[in-house]
Amino acid sequence: xxxxxxxxxxxxxxxxxxxxxxxxxxxxxxxxxxxxxxxxxxxxxxxxxxxxxxxxxxxxxxxxxxxxxxxxxxxxxxxxxxxxxxxxxxxxxxxxxxxxxxxxxxxxxxxxxxxxxxxxxxxxxxxxxxxxxxxxxxxxxxxxxxxxxxxxxxxxxxxxxxxxxxxxxxxxxxxxxxxxxxxxxxxxxxxxxxxxxxxxxxxxxxxxxxxxxxxxxxxxxxx
Amino acid sequence: xxxxxxxxxxxxxxxxxxxxxxxxxxxxxxxxxxxxxxxxxxxxxxxxxxxxxxxxxxxxxxxxxxxxxxxxxxxxxxxxxxxxxxxxxxxxxxxxxxxxxxxxxxxxxxxxxxxxxxxxxxxxxxxxxxxxxxxxxxxxxxxxxxxxxxxxxxxxxxxxxxxxxxxxxxxxxxxxxxxxxxxxxxxxxxxxxxxxxxxxxxxxxxxxxxxxxxxxxxxxxxxxxxxxxxxxxxxxxxxxxxxxxxxxxxxxxxxxxxxxxxxxxxxxxxxxxxxxxxxxxxxxxx
Numbered sequence: 001x002x003x004x005x006x007x008x009x010x011x012x013x014x015x016x017x018x019x020x021x022x023x024x025x026x027x028x029x030x031x032x033x034x035x036x037x038x039x040x041x042x043x044x045x046x047x048x049x050x051x052x053x054x055x056x057x058x059x060x061x062x063x064x065x066x067x068x069x070x071x072x073x074x075x076x077x078x079x080x081x082x083x084x085x086x087x088x089x090x091x092x093x094x095x096x097x098x099x100x101x102x103x104x105x106x107x108x109x110x111x112x113x114x115x116x117x118x119x120x121x122x123x124x125x126x127x128x129x130x131x132x133x134x135x136x137x138x139x140x141x142x143x144x145x146x147x148x149x150x151x152x153x154x155x156x157x158x159x160x161x162x163x164x165x166x167x168x169x170x171x172x173x174x175x176x177x178x179x180x181x182x183x184x185x186x187x188x189x190x191x192x193x194x195x196x197x198x199x200x201x202x203x204x205x206x207x208x209x210x211x212x213x214x215x216x217x218x219x220x221x222x223x
Numbered sequence: 224x225x226x227x228x229x230x231x232x233x234x235x236x237x238x239x240x241x242x243x244x245x246x247x248x249x250x251x252x253x254x255x256x257x258x259x260x261x262x263x264x265x266x267x268x269x270x271x272x273x274x275x276x277x278x279x280x281x282x283x284x285x286x287x288x289x290x291x292x293x294x295x296x297x298x299x300x301x302x303x304x305x306x307x308x309x310x311x312x313x314x315x316x317x318x319x320x321x322x323x324x325x326x327x328x329x330x331x332x333x334x335x336x337x338x339x340x341x342x343x344x345x346x347x348x349x350x351x352x353x354x355x356x357x358x359x360x361x362x363x364x365x366x367x368x369x370x371x372x373x374x375x376x377x378x379x380x381x382x383x384x385x386x387x388x389x390x391x392x393x394x395x396x397x398x399x400x401x402x403x404x405x406x407x408x409x410x411x412x413x414x415x416x417x418x419x420x421x422x423x424x425x426x427x428x429x430x431x432x433x434x435x436x437x438x439x440x441x442x443x444x445x446x447x448x449x450x451x452x453x454x455x456x457x458x459x460x461x462x463x464x465x466x467x468x469x470x471x472x473x474x475x476x477x478x479x480x481x482x483x484x485x486x487x488x489x490x491x492x493x494x495x496x497x498x499x500x501x502x503x504x505x506x507x508x509x
Binding site for chain 2: 081107108110111112119123130131132133134135136140141142143145146164165166168169171172173174175176177
């Protein structure tokens with residue numbers, strides 16, 4: 001039994017010194033066990049890391065899951081998936097050369113006008129099928145989109161191919177006796193995949209970061 | 224934990240795959256391939272006059288918005304949700320004087336009203352009223368958003384040529400650098416809203432509008448069709464004429480979708496006898 005607890009000598013007896021010794025013994029025991037477990041796992045694991053485990057976000061999420069922070073782990077995992085989806089959409093766009101560099105950038109040109117308009121160009125590239133409606137998904141053509149140059153908004157990144165004229169019409173209002181889509185339907189049908197992925201990424205990263213900060217502010221750090 | 228990530232990847236793949244499938248749902252429209260010279264020759268043969276609505280001095284009876292002139296006894300049109308919004312009125316005498324289509328009656332007024340909550344064809348209703356009429360007061364139940372300010376108009380004549388969609392053709396790959404259309408003497412519409420009467424529509428999206436009109440007149444949705452139109456239907460479609468093209472117009476508070484347009488079509492035979500009860504309205508937006 002130590003007369004002095006860890007730290008500087010005291011002029012009076014430390015009432016907690018017995019409890020302190022027991023606490024330190026417990027801590028040392030838990031640390032030894034954790035070290036032993038880690039060594040055992042390293043020795044017995046003969047399988048190569050899976051593809052999932054190669055991903056940083058997956059490793060971080062798994063660590064948090066094993067540490068008991070399962071909500072945070074799920075958010076980190078979903079954020080990573082959203083990032084992958086966004087990256088894949090961007091890469092696909094780049095590989096397909098889906099940027100109209102040369103003008104004209106107006107939506108359509110008449111046969112007697114020089115150059116292909118954006119709609120005709122997308123038709124030739126295969127971004128839009130013949131007869132398929134193209135919906136200005138993120139930046140509208142009218143409204144606040146009027147101040148955005150055609151060269152920016154009339155590009156494949158902003159154009160979502162529609163299944164039918166009805167689907168396009170119902171995004172904007174009632175169409176041929178059928179009601180306008182509700183908010184969720186307008187979001188689902190009217191936004192491109194990359195936009196959904198970006199929203200999911202922002203949402204999950206934001207939630208994850210918020211929860212991290214809440215943890216620091218509310219939950220005392222374990223010693 | 225791995226299952227959650229794999230599940231998320233599966234959801235992401237499903238989104239990709241579903242949206243990729245959606246782009247394949249639209250049956251591809253196969254157009255006949257022609258050279259630019261052939262397309263230009265077709266366009267010249269099919270040239271039609273079109274009247275662009277331009278701001279007038281108020282001396283005439285043609286207008287966008289404001290109040291229509293209706294004969295006593297003719298009630299304000301009512302749609303599914305109440306009184307319809309008044310869009311435009313044209314004086315056919317003035318239309319003829321400005322060089323408008325010969326298939327329109329020589330006299331009277333054409334007044335166009337619209338309702339967003341409509342069936343397959345009736346988004347815009349057109350009344351043909353005789354010369355004797357007086358200004359009609361908008362009914363109390365008319366929605367405020369459909370009370371458009373008045374803009375007196377007159378008409379400016381342009382030549383109108385059909386688009387490649389209307390002709391149902393596309394150009395051969397080696398034609399894009401040619402310029403046979405340069406000989407068409409096309410005068411471009413000025414910048415601004417493109418409200419017009421007659422001629423060919425200024426399409427925003429790909430669509431054979433005359434064929435769509437014939438489908439709607441027969442009570443079917445054109446995009447539900449799995450096969451191309453029959454030759455009989457295509458022949459019947461040739462009788463449809465653009466009556467009005469009403470553009471989105473910020474100054475008038477008119478907005479069709481995202482800056483889109485309304486296209487009101489009538490069969491030539493109906494128009495010649497003054498029957499405007501069977502028009503078909505299409506709308507396109509960005």
